Amino acid sequence: MKNWYLILLSLVAAFILFIALSILYEQKTPEELDLSEPIQIVMKSIEGQPMDFWDVVTQGIDEAAREFGVEVKITGPRYEKEINRQINIMDAVIDERPPIIILAANDYKRLVGSVEKADALGIPVVTMDSGIQSDIPVSFIATDNIDAGNKAGDEMKRLILLNSRKSIAIVSHIKETATAIDREAGVREALLDENVIGTWFCDVEQEKAYLITLELLKDESLGGVVALNEVAALGVARAIDEMDAEGKVFVVGFDSAVRELSYLEEGIIKATVVQRPYNMGYITIKTAVDYLKGNKIETFIDTGSILITRENMFQREYQELLFPVSN
């Protein structure tokens, strides 16, 4: 083998050429995140109505996944109240060793253990919509619910000026949930100078909210109800509709269920504060991808909220937010 060194030199030269071309193409080929495992997303619940909040979040997630070229896998308990089920799902997800986990926690405290376990294995966690009582998550993407509560409270403050009945009640959906706690705090902050007579909890049951409202309507001084989520708002609105109290008691709700929007058109609900679920899903994936790419990310990202009234509900920029185009 007299020419072995020629072959060696040629190989070296070819290798250098390969590297040089790599560098050349690297500049031309857009930077893509290449993950061996899909990004795991643990939702609050996966059995939602079409076009409800989580369905729209999923649309945002899917769009971002498509844009950033990542694979996502969405799991979650059937219902929001299944906290233990969500903990089990988290354990199963951690076992798959995904590059990152996105969690919408069903409980502020009880999911902390699962997140700590993921952290111990070096799996980063991003929380969305509802956070947990821990510093571990690298980012929290959610509606700033205090700010959203402020908006609802400010609107109620404006409305109550027009009403002779001045008492204001708050109907919350559940105790010990971050969203409910923050929204109530926001509402109370805005209504500091008003007569807030108390907070009632409907435990995410429309019927209970309805019954609570019927009870509250017996109070002749009641001039406003702030309902802190969709279920509560629907229950409250139904009671007011049935009791023909829309001129006497003003309702400010949250979220944008189709029935709620009908109530808004009818004037039973005066205003509703809506989140941006599509943006939430999109930004969450974008943040997770940024983190995996090693880019700097914010620890908290507010996806924003908007006060919708009958006047602006058909405005072009809010139409799709309120009435998502079904697929």
Place this chain on the structure above:
Amino acid sequence: MKARLGLGSLESRIYMIFTLMIFVAVFIMQLVSFRFTINALRSSTLENNRTLLGQLVTQIDSYISGMEQISQAVQDDPEIIEYMLNGANSGSPSYLSIQQRLGNYIKARNDISDIIIIGRDGLVITADPDSNLNPWTSVSEKDWYLEAMDAGGQTVVSSSYVQNLVEGRYSWVVSLSREILSVDKNESLGVMLVDLKFNRIKELCQSLVVGRKGYNFIIDSDRNYIFHPTQQLVYSNIRSEPIDSIYALLKNTEDEFFFADKKYFMIETSDITGWFVVSVTHESDIVTDWRYVQISYSLLGLILFLIVGLATNRISSGITKPVRKLQDIMKSVDTGEFRLVGSIRATDEIKELAREYDTMVGHIRNLMEANTREQELKRKSDLKALQAQINPHFLYNTLDSIIWMGEMGQNKEVVLMTSALSKLFRISISKGREIIKITDEIAHVESYLTIQKMRYKDKFEYSIDIDPDLYTHTILKITLQPLVENAIYHGIKEVDHKGLIQITGEELDGNIKLEVVDNGKGMTTEELEELNQNLDTSSNSHQLSQQGMGVRNVHERIQLYFGKEYGLSYISTPGSGTRITVLIPSETLEA
């Protein structure tokens, strides 16, 4: 082999330079073909997209114009006109039958959301018999109503929006509205609205996309988005489209597309709706698999490098091998050997070089031979000069002897000595010849002996006994005289008894052996050894006496003329004399 691997060797230099050149060439080729490929790919992809976009616009247009035909059909329906003109008067068609008629139009097309007729006096007829009108909305405030009233019977295409005319139903639609006029066109009867399901347009836009990241969107001339796949991101400013560039491109008739933010934008105008359909292609979808191109080019490079390597090897070994051979032969110069290259298998240049070298070596050889000859001649002439010098003291002494004998009146002796001296000189000169006959040499040495015998008053006797066959053979002149001189001065003169010098000569194995034997003082072994050594080593002459010099000159001259195997040798015993033997080749004088 080692030297060939070194960086300085011809082969590795050629290889390096060629490899480097190929490397640069392949790389530049790459860059050029890269650009070329990109441009080709881009134009073909964009061409494709243009076609797709054209299809999309055509489909939207045909879709809308289909709807327009329906709206025209409704407009031309005499029963509907009749009903709208006369209201629910007796004899005219009933509300329900009109509703049914509208329903029939919808049934044919599942992409129509609703057909609604708004008559005078707030009369509203929907195609769906089960739906109730939304009591909370006012028809006369709607854009589509107002625009239709302004258009005077022309169809107005709305933007996309959420239709809330029917209670509890919020559907995304695009509306075609037109004013319904009476048959004589004088009277406005109301407005007809055909709602198209927006999903149909959305599906169209989403089905005709290119690549993984491509998408289409629609804007109208008021910068509103009719459709955008991520409308919410656009409205909340998370994403934005280069709207200004899009409108600029619309005015620019030269460019087909523009490039912004890694995306290619192309626009097509929908003539019926006045919408601008924008097709977006992501750069990464145009250029799909660079890895493949990269690997194939690297392989090409590898093959080229190998070819270059082997070619270099061939070329350089064609050069270096003969050069190496040449070099080896040239090295022989160091050892004093002048070898010739002769015929060699090589390129013309090397052959030429070898030929020139051979010529040069030939010249050098000739020069060296000439030089040696010259040197020899020079030495010979030196020796000639030497041998020509007959010891001047000998001449003075002889002349003194002649004078003295003359004064004494010994005329006979004077004649004898003078004639001997004359003979001596004549033979010494021998007309400048170097080689003489042995008889002449005998005569020469006899003359010398005669003179010396007379001078030393019969201190010694001598005998010459040389084979007469040798007389005609040749000898270097003045060979015997210095030996005899030496025998007299260092042998005989030193002893008291009467000396005897014997000169003998015979042929021996093709050589001639002459001997000069004396019975003088002789030499010790050490003296003898020194003398023999002195013969062979060219030495500093001043150590030697005049006579010693003479003897050595004889030896050197013989060796110079006849070769190293000839010359003188001594045999001596202290007290009993010395024997000098002269060995020369047996030659006869050529005529």
